[in-house]
Amino acid sequence: MPKKRSSSKSHKKKPDAKPRIRLVGIAAIAERLRLTPRRIQQLAGEGLPRVTRGKYDVDAVLDWYIAKLERQLARQTDEDGDIALREKEEMRMLSAKADLQELDLASRRRELVSIADVEKEMTDLVITTKARILTVPARVAPELLGEQSRVMVQAKIEKALKESLSHLAEVQPHGSN
Numbered sequence: 001m002p003k004k005r006s007s008s009k010s011h012k013k014k015p016d017a018k019p020r021i022r023l024v025g026i027a028a029i030a031e032r033l034r035l036t037p038r039r040i041q042q043l044a045g046e047g048l049p050r051v052t053r054g055k056y057d058v059d060a061v062l063d064w065y066i067a068k069l070e071r072q073l074a075r076q077t078d079e080d081g082d083i084a085l086r087e088k089e090e091m092r093m094l095s096a097k098a099d100l101q102e103l104d105l106a107s108r109r110r111e112l113v114s115i116a117d118v119e120k121e122m123t124d125l126v127i128t129t130k131a132r133i134l135t136v137p138a139r140v141a142p143e144l145l146g147e148q149s150r151v152m153v154q155a156k157i158e159k160a161l162k163e164s165l166s167h168l169a170e171v172q173p174h175g176s177n
Helices: 026-033 037-045 058-108 116-136 135-145 150-170
Strands: 023-025 056-057
Touching: 023 026, 026 037, 026 056, 026 058, 026 150, 056 058, 116 135, 135 150
Parallel strands: none
Antiparallel strands: 023 056
16 A cells, blocks of 8 residues: 655645735836826825835735825815805805895885785775675665565675775775875
């Protein structure tokens, strides 16, 4: 029976093994991030991780740069929200200002009336109408004495009520005569 040979080399990675650092130069990082070497130097000043002068760990650089872009995007989103809120407030202010200008113009043209004036006119109209209607029985009663026809009685009452209400058709808008 042949003996099995055991291989001393293992092709499996150990779970505790640290990832291998891949050092590259500034040109490779610039190409990978699609930036210029000058911009990479600027980013190094902002905290881009560098192993040694001119040498960068690709994975660390990519992680750092992605985090930087995410922060910028979050800031930009907040700023866009603030801008949208400011624009909405400005639109409300412009709308309110336009409304006030329209009211002022209508007032100058005498197209506006105050609520108090309308209430006074309506109250006067109701009081006058009520008073005229309440006088109908006293005015019509003498004409109805001795009337035998129900149709004639009804016609005379209807005529008196229409006369009492006729002033409503004659009411002129305030200020026009």
